[in-house]
Amino acid sequence: MSQLSLPWVAKDPAVYQTYRRTAIRNLLAGGIVHVVLALGIFGFFDLGSTAKVTNLKIAISIIGFLAPLAVGLALIAGGLGVLFYKQIGNTLKYGYTAASVFFGGVIGVCLLVWLHSLVFTLSKDMLASPQNGAEVVSLAIFDASLTAREIADYLSANLPRLSNPIVAYVLWPLQFELLRDLLAVGGIVGFVSVIPVFGIWWERKIAGRMQSRLGPMRVGGWHGWAQSPADGVKLLFKEDMIPPDADQALFKLAPYLTFVPPICAMIALPFAGAWVFRDLDVALLFILAMLGIEVVGVILAGWASNNKWSVYGAMREACQMVSYEIPMGMSLLIPVMTAGTLQLTAIADQQGGGFHTWFIFKNIWCFIAFFSYYIASLASCKRAPFDLPESESELVAGFHTEYSGFRWSLFFFGEYVAMFVVSGIAVILFLGGWKSPFPPGFALKTNGTWYVDFVVHVLNGVLFKEGPILFVLKSAFLYYVQLWIRWTLPRIRIDQVLYACVQVLLPLTMVILLGNTLWILGIEHMKIEWLGTIDSLIHKVLVLIGAVLVIGMIWIGYNGYSNRRKLVGSLVIDHLPGS
Amino acid sequence: MLEALAFYIFAAVTLVSAIGVVASRNIVRSAVCLLGTLGGVACLYFLLNANLLAAIQLIVYAGGTLILIVFGVMLTSKSPWVVFDPTRGQVVGAVIVSILLATGLCMLLVGNEWPAGTAMTASPHVKDVGTMLLTDYLVPFEAASVLLLVVMIGAAYLARPEK
Numbered sequence: 001m002s003q004l005s006l007p008w009v010a011k012d013p014a015v016y017q018t019y020r021r022t023a024i025r026n027l028l029a030g031g032i033v034h035v036v037l038a039l040g041i042f043g044f045f046d047l048g049s050t051a052k053v054t055n056l057k058i059a060i061s062i063i064g065f066l067a068p069l070a071v072g073l074a075l076i077a078g079g080l081g082v083l084f085y086k087q088i089g090n091t092l093k094y095g096y097t098a099a100s101v102f103f104g105g106v107i108g109v110c111l112l113v114w115l116h117s118l119v120f121t122l123s124k125d126m127l128a129s130p131q132n133g134a135e136v137v138s139l140a141i142f143d144a145s146l147t148a149r150e151i152a153d154y155l156s157a158n159l160p161r162l163s164n165p166i167v168a169y170v171l172w173p174l175q176f177e178l179l180r181d182l183l184a185v186g187g188i189v190g191f192v193s194v195i196p197v198f199g200i201w202w203e204r205k206i207a208g209r210m211q212s213r214l215g216p217m218r219v220g221g222w223h224g225w226a227q228s229p230a231d232g233v234k235l236l237f238k239e240d241m242i243p244p245d246a247d248q249a250l251f252k253l254a255p256y257l258t259f260v261p262p263i264c265a266m267i268a269l270p271f272a273g274a275w276v277f278r279d280l281d282v283a284l285l286f287i288l289a290m291l292g293i294e295v296v297g298v299i300l301a302g303w304a305s306n307n308k309w310s311v312y313g314a315m316r317e318a319c320q321m322v323s324y325e326i327p328m329g330m331s332l333l334i335p336v337m338t339a340g341t342l343q344l345t346a347i348a349d350q351q352g353g354g355f356h357t358w359f360i361f362k363n364i365w366c367f368i369a370f371f372s373y374y375i376a377s378l379a380s381c382k383r384a385p386f387d388l389p390e391s392e393s394e395l396v397a398g399f400h401t402e403y404s405g406f407r408w409s410l411f412f413f414g415e416y417v418a419m420f421v422v423s424g425i426a427v428i429l430f431l432g433g434w435k436s437p438f439p440p441g442f443a444l445k446t447n448g449t450w451y452v453d454f455v456v457h458v459l460n461g462v463l464f465k466e467g468p469i470l471f472v473l474k475s476a477f478l479y480y481v482q483l484w485i486r487w488t489l490p491r492i493r494i495d496q497v498l499y500a501c502v503q504v505l506l507p508l509t510m511v512i513l514l515g516n517t518l519w520i521l522g523i524e525h526m527k528i529e530w531l532g533t534i535d536s537l538i539h540k541v542l543v544l545i546g547a548v549l550v551i552g553m554i555w556i557g558y559n560g561y562s563n564r565r566k567l568v569g570s571l572v573i574d575h576l577p578g579s
Numbered sequence: 580m581l582e583a584l585a586f587y588i589f590a591a592v593t594l595v596s597a598i599g600v601v602a603s604r605n606i607v608r609s610a611v612c613l614l615g616t617l618g619g620v621a622c623l624y625f626l627l628n629a630n631l632l633a634a635i636q637l638i639v640y641a642g643g644t645l646i647l648i649v650f651g652v653m654l655t656s657k658s659p660w661v662v663f664d665p666t667r668g669q670v671v672g673a674v675i676v677s678i679l680l681a682t683g684l685c686m687l688l689v690g691n692e693w694p695a696g697t698a699m700t701a702s703p704h705v706k707d708v709g710t711m712l713l714t715d716y717l718v719p720f721e722a723a724s725v726l727l728l729v730v731m732i733g734a735a736y737l738a739r740p741e742k
Contacts (some may be wrong), residue, residue, distance in 0.1 A: 028701055058662070082700065111622045133714055247605075247608075249608070250607065250611060253611065258616075279706060280630055281630055281631075281704070282631050282634045282705060283634065285634035285638060286630075286633075286634045286637075287633070287644055288638060288642075289634050289637035289638040289641065290644075291643070292637070292642025292643065292646075293614075293618075293637065293641050293642055295642070295646055296611075296614060296641070296642075296645060296646060296649070299646060299649050299650070300607075300649070300652075303649065303653060304607075311653060314653065315650070315654070316651065318646055318650040318653070319650065321646065322643070322646060322647065322650070323641075323644075340706070341703050341705070343708075470596065499587070557712055
């Protein structure tokens with residue numbers, strides 16, 4: 001049999017056509033009935049009037065109006081999809097349409113998430129607004145501290161354009177902490193699943209381009225974008241083997257110990273001011289602790305496999321991590337000292353005045369600390385040139401030699417999420433977090449017309465002021481640099497790794513730590529004038545260097561893009577200029 | 580209600596893995612059980628709003644000490660599975676010490692009035708902890724760091740290459 005046989009696809013084309021017609025009829029009719037029902041309930045219970053907003057009406061509006069409306073629209077969309085499936089399929093066959101649908105979907109989801117965060121902020125504002133007595137929301141599960149009436153009043157007083165009671169009904173459930181937490185956990189889990197899937201495809205494409213080949217090109221049409229999901233499905237179906245001589249319990253436990261801590265780190269990693277699951281006052285320490293626990297999983301995996309290559313990998317991981325954690329923590333202390341807090345949201349808030357206020361340009365010590373942190377973070381994520389625990393050319397596959405199938409993929413989920421987390425820490429501590437590189441005066445002004453205001457708010461929230469999209473873009477750049485380094489630099493030997501840490505990086509971070517302490521003491525506490533002058537001079541020079549680096553990066557990127565099909569070597573037809 | 584539930588879950592994790600640490604004959608498995616104990620205690624600290632203490636517990640014990648233990652076992656062991664095989668004298672000594680310790684702890688538990696503490700609503704500020712460490716508790720703090728320095732010099736002395 002050449003095709004998969006699906007139970008709902010009849011073998012006989014004529015029968016299949018009747019199936020299809022019935023499906024279209026039922027879907028469209030069901031959808032219209034639901035929408036009519038929803039509208040009827042809306043009219044009958046008078047849900048649209050601002051005057052009588054009660055908590056009973058919330059239940060009616062959610063169960064009786066919003067739910068049938070959503071179901072009805074979904075059914076109608078499904079019916080239309082079946083009706084036009086041939087046309088849709090023909091359109092999606094062209095790679096560019098499929099890719100634009102995919103990227104349009106991603107952008108749409110990002111905008112939706114942003115809207116969602118606005119709603120959260122709004123409900124927080126409402127709880128803190130003076131007419132509610134500035135009370136803090138209580139943590140109890142079924143305790144609503146605001147009634148729908150109060151929400152409607154707040155809306156009509158502060159946001160008259162939104163004062164439809166339906167909005168109040170939608171906002172009312174959002175004051176429950178439990179609901180927010182569930183939504184946020186859903187968001188974190190979704191994001192954590194997308195990072196490795198996208199990151200692995202991106203890495204393979206970059207590796208391909210750096211080695212004058214194409215990388216994955218087939219699956220999904222446009223540049224093989226569906227390669228990672230396809231690999232994921234393949235891994236799920238592979239046989240899961242455990243060596244008989246392995247320590248069974250620890251062998252099974254190790255992948256989870258590698259996979260769960262980076263996700264836990266996401267709990268405290270803020271994406272923007274209000275976009276954080278728990279805004280811990282010790283967020284930085286918590287994330288470092290989680291990255292440290294990840295190592296335990298890797299060591300256990302190597303140990304439990306009972307294989308000498310795995311044990312070599314695990315031992316290398318252990319000594320590499322134990323030594324590189326020290327310079328990593330010490331270089332992170334420098335921005336923490338400058339900011340005076342361990343709370344990541346508070347640290348990023350101090351860098352909001354445009355790119356010259358970012359901590360990396362603050363003074364020479366922070367500038368060096370950024371690079372020493374970045375090097376140490378490469379080692380802590382076991383990325384090349386520090387990928388000795390894995391080093392596939394010497395140790396088969398290092399600590400995960402014996403793993404296969406889903407357990408194997410968990411290690412990669414953990415590694416790619418940890419890569420994003422360390423990039424995120426670097427962005428928050430040194431590169432302004434979610435703040436825009438433009439000074440605050442750059443933000444667009446509203447002019448009162450509602451649609452212009454809407455566009456202005458969207459652009460400010462996404463690009464010109466602050467927003468999680470800026471944070472993700474900056475982190476993605478550092479993530480890209482990690483991939484770039486991996487495919488550019490050769491792996492170094494274990495004694496070189498330890499030499500680089502103990503005799504180069506560690507003394508360097510000690511010197512910058514001492515320098516930064518004296519600097520802060522001299523400028524902020526003793527107020528030495530000439531030191532202040534030197535400091536502002538160095539600050540200006542560093543900003544200039546940063547601007548030159550950014551422009552150079554853009555120029556290199558443009559140059560690479562405009563020469564993207566030209567290769568190097570004696571066999572190519574289209575040569576790179578100058579080769 | 581939720582907090583009580585979380586407390587019982589974390590307390591159960593701590594106790595069960597603590598029993599595992601003692602009962603397991605394989606030293607690496609003991610170390611993994613120790614991870615459960617330390618993590619459970621850190622979670623209890625989080626429940627008590629002592630965020631700094633919990634994070635430090637995770638970094639120092641779970642992320643540092645535990646890795647060193649496993650690392651030491653891997654470097655020193657000859658067979659792949661290190662198994663505890665105590666002699667009779669060791670067992671007798673351990674039993675005596677454990678009974679003494681248990682009696683002492685029980686007497687302490689029963690014979691004392693335990694004051695009820697008040698719950699903290701917010702985590703104490705990290706800055707205050709730092710200030711206290713460097714003012715009121717400077718001598719114990721420095722004594723601990725001198726102790727660590729001595730240990731480090733001793734370890735370096737033991738590990739230096741023979742000349």
